[in-house]
Structure formats: structure tokens, C-alpha cells
Amino acid sequence: MELLAGAALLQAWEEGAGLLDGPRTEVLLNAAYGPAKPPWCDQPLGWRDAALLRLYRAGRSGALETITDCPACGTVLEFAPNLTKMLAVYCGERPDLEWFTVNALGGAVEARNPNVTDLAAASAGRDLEEARAILIDRCVRPVPSSAAFGRSRFKSELSSEADEETILTVASALDDRDPLADVSVDIGCVECGHRWSTRLEVLPVVWAQVSARARELIRDIDVLARRYGWSQDQILALGSHRRQTFLELS
Numbered sequence: 001m002e003l004l005a006g007a008a009l010l011q012a013w014e015e016g017a018g019l020l021d022g023p024r025t026e027v028l029l030n031a032a033y034g035p036a037k038p039p040w041c042d043q044p045l046g047w048r049d050a051a052l053l054r055l056y057r058a059g060r061s062g063a064l065e066t067i068t069d070c071p072a073c074g075t076v077l078e079f080a081p082n083l084t085k086m087l088a089v090y091c092g093e094r095p096d097l098e099w100f101t102v103n104a105l106g107g108a109v110e111a112r113n114p115n116v117t118d119l120a121a122a123s124a125g126r127d128l129e130e131a132r133a134i135l136i137d138r139c140v141r142p143v144p145s146s147a148a149f150g151r152s153r154f155k156s157e158l159s160s161e162a163d164e165e166t167i168l169t170v171a172s173a174l175d176d177r178d179p180l181a182d183v184s185v186d187i188g189c190v191e192c193g194h195r196w197s198t199r200l201e202v203l204p205v206v207w208a209q210v211s212a213r214a215r216e217l218i219r220d221i222d223v224l225a226r227r228y229g230w231s232q233d234q235i236l237a238l239g240s241h242r243r244q245t246f247l248e249l250s
């Protein structure tokens with residue numbers, strides 16, 4: 001069953017074309033699943049990518065086809081992560097949006113899984129360190145009951161190296177709850193043998209598929225309109241199965 005097809009596919013493609021990644025994702029997911037509560041930009045990063053991947057899987061069976069250049073020799077390589085395995089990590093359930101307690105060696109803290117709004121805020125940091133501090137400030141906080149652990153002291157403690165341990169524990173807990181938030185794929189170059197790990201960027205792959213399917217649909221409309229004199233709406237109303245059958249009748 002396709003999540004996005006026909007007129008809805010064409011409209012989402014047209015609407016998303018001129019947009020940046022965040023709003024484009026919102027357009028695609030709203031078109032495929034209906035308006036979300038809370039909006040997709042406020043849902044955990046990995047869960048949002050999982051929704052994009054389900055849209056991809058519904059549009060074409062088979063593996064996630066992606067390409068990358070070998071950093072050592074420049075060979076263009078195709079790699080295909082296992083989509084079913086990736087999507088199975090959530091068991092169909094969205095990670096909790098609420099704050100939860102993480103028990104670390106340095107004491108308990110509360111954390112929540114970052115969303116795309118948090119990432120956008122962090123990207124305003126002047127360097128990686130500042131971006132990381134913004135993200136920690138937004139997504140990690142002291143346990144409310146620990147009155148002695150004031151917010152200002154908490155922030156200075158967390159930014160010190162002594163509490164790197166806590167941050168690692170928090171990062172691991174966040175990863176357990178939203179495993180697709182940061183997906184790395186191990187790749188080996190068939191030409192030079194170089195091995196490396198690359199971060200999987202989901203939206204470009206899904207957008208390329210949506211664009212290809214939209215162009216294909218427009219070509220089909222063009223053929224049928226010329227042959228039968230039908231309007232675009234009439235052709236789209238046929239549904240993909242009947243449309244394909246008419247296209248084969250030549």
C-alpha cells in the first residue's frame with residue numbers, strides 16, 4: 001500500500017521542491033500520514049526519520065539505495081542498509097516525548113530525546129563545542145526534587161570534563177530510546193579496500209524517490225492525455241493499477 005500516490009504525491013512534490021530540509025520533511029510526512037500531533041519537528045529525530053523510511057518503503061519495495069564516494073580513492077559506491085531491520089527497532093511505537101530520569105555515576109539527571117527544533121537551535125552555536133552545550137542545555141536538566149542541585153550549578157557541572165561520564169550515560173540512554181537518531185553505516189570500498197563509517201542522511205534519499213515517482217507519474221499523464229484526450233484529474237482518478245493497464249495497451 002502506497003502512503004503517498006497520485007494527486008497527493010504530485011502536490012507534496014511541488015510544495016516541497018522550494019523548501020529547506022525541515023519544512024520539506026514536514027510537507028512529505030503530513031501528506032503521507034496526515035497532520036501530526038505534536039508536529040513532526042517536535043518529535044524525536046530518529047522516529048521522524050523512521051516515518052520517512054516507511055514512506056520510502058511503501059513507494060518501492062526492496063532496499064534503501066544510496067550512493068557515496070570512497071574518501072580514499074573517490075570511487076562511487078552503492079550501499080543498501082537493511083530497511084526492515086532498521087525500522088524494527090521501534091516495534092511500531094513512538095519514543096516517549098517526556099523527560100525521563102537517567103542514573104549516572106555523577107548522580108541522576110533528567111533527559112529527553114532531541115528533535116529537529118533542538119538541532120536547529122544547536123546549529124546556531126559558533127562551533128561544535130557550543131552547539132553541544134546548547135543541545136545539553138535543552139535536553140538535559142537536573143532532577144527537580146534535588147533542590148541542592150541548582151540549575152546554574154548544574155550547567156557549570158555538566159560543561160566540566162568531570163561530568164563527561166554523565167553525558168556519555170545520557171547519550172547512551174537517548175540512543176536506546178530513539179535508535180535511528182544517528183545511524184552510521186559501515187562501508188568497505190570494493191576498489192581500494194578502505195573501510196569507514198558514514199552517517200545515513202535519510203531525507204535526500206526519500207526526496208529523490210518522491211521526485212522520481214512524481215516525474216514518472218507526469219510522463220504517464222502526458223502519454224494518456226495525448227492518447228485518450230483525458231484531463232490530468234481524470235487520469236489520476238483512474239488509480240495506479242488501471243493507469244498502468246491503459247499504458248500497456250499500445
Ligand SMILES: [Zn+2]
Pocket residue numbers: 070071072073074075189190191192193194
Ligand atoms: Zn576506495
